[in-house]
Amino acid sequence: MNTLTFIFYFFMLTAAASATGILLSRNVFKAALMLLVCLLSIAALYVLSFAEFVAITQILVYAGGVLVVIIFGIMLTSKLSGKPLQVGHTNIFAAVLSGILLFALLANFITDDVFAVPQHAVETQGALQTIGTNFMTAYSLPFEIAGILLLAALIGAAAITSFMKSKKV
Amino acid sequence: MMPSLQHLLYLAAFLFCTGLAVVMVKRNTIMMLLGIELMLNASNLNLVAFNRLYPASLDGQMFALFVIIVAVCEAAVGLAIVLRVYQHYQTSVPDEISELKG
Amino acid sequence: MAQQWNNQLNDIAGSLSWFIPELILALFLLLLIALALFKTNRTVLLTCCMAGFILSGVGVMATGLSTQATLFGGMTRVDGLASYLKILIDLAGFITCLMSFEKPSTHRAEYFALLMAVVLGGHLLVASTHFLMIFLSLELISLSSYVLAGYSFTKAGSEGSLKYFLFGSVASAVMLYGFSFLYGITGTLDFSSQVFFDQLIAKDVPMVLFAALMVLAGFLYKIAAAPMHPWAPDVYEASPIPVMAFLSVAPKLAGLGVLLKFVLAMNLFGQSSADWQAIVCAVLLLTITIGNFSALRQQNPKRLMAYSSIAQSGFLLVGVAAFLPQGVHFMLFYASVYLIMNFAVFVYLDFFEKKSITSIAGFSGAGKNLTWPSIGLLVGLIALTGLPPTAGFTAKLFIFSALWQSYELSGRALLLWVVVIGLLNTVVSLFYYLRIPYFAFLKSGEPAEKQNNITFQNLLGFILVLLLLTLFFIPGILMGWINKINFVL
Incomplete structure (x- = not known):
């Protein structure tokens, strides 16, 4: 080892x-x-x-x-x-039982040969560069959407909390 | 020699099931949030592990990065909601929150 | 390398011209936030928001319903189905703005910005052909809806949005886990690509079905279909009526669009070893039955409408279950009619809520005092039941005829059962939909003072009711338009 x-x-x-x-x-x-x-x-x-x-x-x-x-x-x-x-x-028994069953099922599926180890050595030279260019080319749309998502989350969180302040609970 | 890809998948499956169990068992919203984070991490681990099967493109790693972004948004909005519930009910135990029934 | 980048950048630049509606929505989202800095009054914000929806709808129409193009290197695709659903989602946003016209609330700009964000998410979701895009746009819809659901800022409102959030996060985490396995099996995130198709044919492992079911769970949560429906009644009851009307239409139609695409992709043109038709049929039967039978014992009109919206999801899925192009066309017709009838009922419920009628028994005698709103509500509810002379009947007739056609083609007894059980459920729904009109017209209550019924709200409701009646007599005006869509996956 x-x-x-x-x-x-x-x-x-x-x-x-x-x-x-x-x-x-x-x-x-x-x-x-x-x-x-x-x-x-x-x-x-x-x-x-x-x-x-x-x-x-x-x-x-x-x-x-x-x-x-x-x-x-x-x-x-x-x-x-x-x-x-x-x-x-709460309901510890049901949760643990369903968790174990789900894990057994997933583990059974994962044993399949489809998920076997890649035999060849993985060459990821310049992965950082690829990620950088990906963000600007192939993944440019998701990149922009992620920006809007962050903005929406910000607005949402602000809307919720600013209301709390004004209400003075 | 690198360890087996399948072992990573087993770990991810374990994290996923644990996360689900946490969400079901815990009676505290923040604890449930921790469970959800575990589930998201399980998916991320899967994505990164699978990327080793397809080294030509970095699709899996890219997806994992976006998942991290989404997890941040979810945590922010989720905690804002939890805090507001807290203001109204003085508790973060879902069972004690029961205005809506049916 | 440089050549490849150049090609990709050119592709992005070329895609932008197809992407104008979404750009408009994003722009107006920013504009609304900017306007909020200047203590703008509500009318300006409202007008701005409505203008955004109209412009984006016009933008979608300008690209036409018969065009097809793959954008941003396979991230999204413009096609007739997506464009039509986009128009419906824009329309839903527009009507919600109209409904919010008279609602005083403190945080107007954020409210409209979040509406805009949900509509933008819907636009992106129906066009997605990439798992990452599905995930991101679904989260955009969800995160904004969590906040909108709590917009009454009451105790119950915060509870509703908490339940929505917990349920939604778990559902999207499960969906994501499913995505990760589909990626692992096929090696691609683009589920409309040939690689995805070939790999799924080649590697037919049980994990494919399991992962696909996990993804399906995420979509079913979005359209509030069984077994992912339990959040709906609580969330709907706690949210303000315009928000409730919006949430029961816009995310549902967006989820339905992407569900259709995903199911067709997983079906692999009938070459899948899993029986997707049976899966969809099982889901829709469960949804219709649970929705209808739970609605029977509701006392609160909002909860009743929540269960009704669950049942309606089931009827919309009938169009998917047919697995025919016709089924998709009729599903789009049903979706349009659903939008109109749902909003009609909610506009009137909003009107009655202002008159402080919040339980079904409270409608007693409303038929005498508030005759015209009661009649409008009656027409809307008859349409939801699926009886003539409303477009609801036409839509149900169409969608079941598509399923019947599918039955005649394939001869599967299962489809016959779906038709029979679906029609039986329509009879069941009669009992709860007509309970409100029963109280309103046949029970006498204490007479309220006569009021001016010609309000803005009633006018809006009247237009919607008129549309429902018109579409019954001449459904061709809408169907002719829908038939132009040539749907291919």
């Missing part, structure tokens, strides 16, 4: 373990931190899958942005209520 393989399986295990931790944890804040661990391990897996740019975006935007927003949300809601961050569970 060489080092690369070891690192790969290490991060796979970390990701799986932290995801399980989110499911088991009853504390929202701890769950958010475990999501952070999970996101970072996934970023490492991206690097090992020749997707450096996606990995960097994952760390900057996902781990750095989304998670901070979520932690803000946790703090704001817990501050308002003054209650501890404990979370109750």
Whole structure:
């Protein structure tokens, strides 16, 4: 077993373990931190899958942005209520059972030969350059739409929160 | 030698199922949001992994980048909505929010 | 390399001329936000918003219904089906603006900007031939609708938008997971391409069907069809009536367009090992039955209309289930009539809500005091049931005749059952649709004071009702137009 393989399986295990931790944890804040661990391990897996740019975006935007927003949300809601961050569970049995069944089904499908390993070495020289040109050429339309999507999300979030301020609940 | 692509797919499937279970089990909206993020990440992992099967184009990686953008928007709008619900109900437990029935 | 870039950039520049309606919408979206900076009054914003919808609709019509072009290197495609649905979505936005005319609300500019964003998303969604475009435009519609659904800014409103958000995010995550597998199997994101087709024929694994069903779940959520419908009644009940009318038409038609394209692509011209006709039939039967039977025990007109809109999704899917070009034509006719009758009913419900009639029993005696609005509402509800002399009857007749034709061609007993159960459900729907008119005309309530009924709203409702009657007597004016669409995948 060489080092690369070891690192790969290490991060796979970390990701799986932290995801399980989110499911088991009853504390929202701890769950958010475990999501952070999970996101970072996934970023490492991206690097090992020749997707450096996606990995960097994952760390900057996902781990750095989304998670901070979520932690803000946790703090704001817990501050308002003054209650501890404990979370109750409902229909555990049904959820876990359906989760296991779904996983068994998916795993069964994935075993198919169609998803076998590519034997040839993957050559991704200049992937960053390709991504850059893609954004400006083949993916220019989605790029623009993503801009409008961000704008719409901004307007929406602002519309919701500005109303709260004016109402002074 | 690089580890098997299928192992990544198994991990993605595991994350997806865990995310779904989190959404079903947790009685807190922010926790449910974490579950949704897990599900989105499962899809992203799939996309990046599959891109290794088709190295000629970077379609999978491009899609993954856009998914990250969308996840940001979703988190922002979602938390704004959660905060507003909070203002009205003083709780983020969906079961305690029950003005609408039928 | 440089040559390739040059070609791609030329392709983008060439695509832009086909893309004028969407550019107009995006421009007006920015304009509305800019106007909001200057404390503009509502009328200006409203006019601006309506102008945007009209211009974009005119832009779509100018490109014509019979043209076809693949744009932006296979991201979207202009064709008759997409153009027609785009016009309907623009129209839905326009009528919603008219309905919002008298609604005082604090954040007008954002409201109109979000309406614009949903319409833009609808435009992009019906034209998409690329999984990424579907995902992005679906999210554009969803994120804007989450906010719009809570626009009453009440306790219930915030709850409605939270439920919509949670359900929607899970549905889109499931859909995305399905996309990722379809990409893994075929190696392309463009589902109208030859590669996609060839790869699916070559690699016929069970995962294809499972992934396709996951994607379908995302679309069914958007059109509020079973089994992805439970969000609809709560969300619709909590949102203001113009928003509710809009959400029950625009995203539904957009979702229907993309669902049709996707199902036809997955069907692989009948070469798929999965029986897509049976899948669509199962979904639509479930949707119609659940919608109708849940509507029977509703006391609130808004919830009743929510279940009605679920059932109507099922009837729209009949056009998909026929798997004939005729079915698509008749589905478009049904969609147009659905738009008119749905808005007609909502305009009148809005009118009655202003008179503080919010439960079905509250309509008692309304037929005497508010005769003309009650009659308008009656015509709208009769159209939704599918009875003559309204266009609702014509639309149901057409869409089931397409299915009947498909039955005669293929001889599948399943299709016969769909026709029979669909018609039985129409009878069931009679019981709940006509409950409001029953209370209004046959029960006596306390007489309210006579009021001036000639309001802007009633005029709008009257025009819509008139259209419903006209299309019954001369459906040819619309069908002639629809028949120009030569639909190919």
